[in-house]
Amino acid sequence: MIDRRSFIAAMPLALIACSAGVEESRASESTPLPQILVHKTPSCGCCNAWVDHLRAAGFTVETVDVPDTTPIANRLGVPDELRSCHTAEIDGYGIEGHVPAADIRRLLAERPDAAGLAVPGMPLGSPGMEMGDRRENYDVILFDRSGGTRIFTSY
Secondary structure, rough: OOOHHHHHHHHHHHHHHHHHHHHHHHHHHHOOOOOEEEEEOOOOOEEEEEHHHHOOOOOOOEEOOOOOHHHHHHHHHHHHHHHHEEEEEEEOEEEEEEEOOOHHHHHHOOOOOOOOOOOOOOOOOOOOOEEEEEEEOEEEEOOOOOOOOOHHHHE
């Protein structure tokens, strides 16, 4: 148990420690994000909703309508079993499907030796696939160029 005098003496150090964390957090939030290039089909509404999610999270997004995203996904090394409805590129990484903006930010901050992230299919509740309070559990998968995968985040 800490006494009142020790508590009062420790407060300035605690405040300094807390404010350092806040400043570090603000610095990472203010660091400009690289532009994300989204390849999508022209008629896909959920792709547009995902783009809106990215923009709301602070990303600058360029979209390119293509008849088929398969060639882009192939070039970026997205395994067939991880494919979805749109494929994006950001800072050397491929992003497949409805990956949350927070996971893209984490990918860019951690810079793992990987090809990118994917959310296979189109799970309800993922960004761009919101339908009220209906949600499915889903994983964000980190994939590498040799076909290896691991769970990056689970929702």
